[in-house]
Amino acid sequence: MAAMKPRTGDGPLEVTKETRGGIVMRIPLEGGGRLVVEISAGEASALAEELKGVV
Numbered sequence: 001m002a003a004m005k006p007r008t009g010d011g012p013l014e015v016t017k018e019t020r021g022g023i024v025m026r027i028p029l030e031g032g033g034r035l036v037v038e039i040s041a042g043e044a045s046a047l048a049e050e051l052k053g054v055v
Contacts, residue, residue: 011034014026023044027035039047 011026011028013028014024016024018024018038022038022040025035025037025039027037029035
């Protein structure tokens, strides 16, 4: 069984590059917790272009 970790506040948006070559985004959610998404470099580039289009 996985260890239960206490939820710590929202915290900042975090993006890190993993040793396996993936990119991990940790996005704080309203109400606590985080959405954790692992994407490839190509997916990150596509996401960046889409975000630039709306910001």
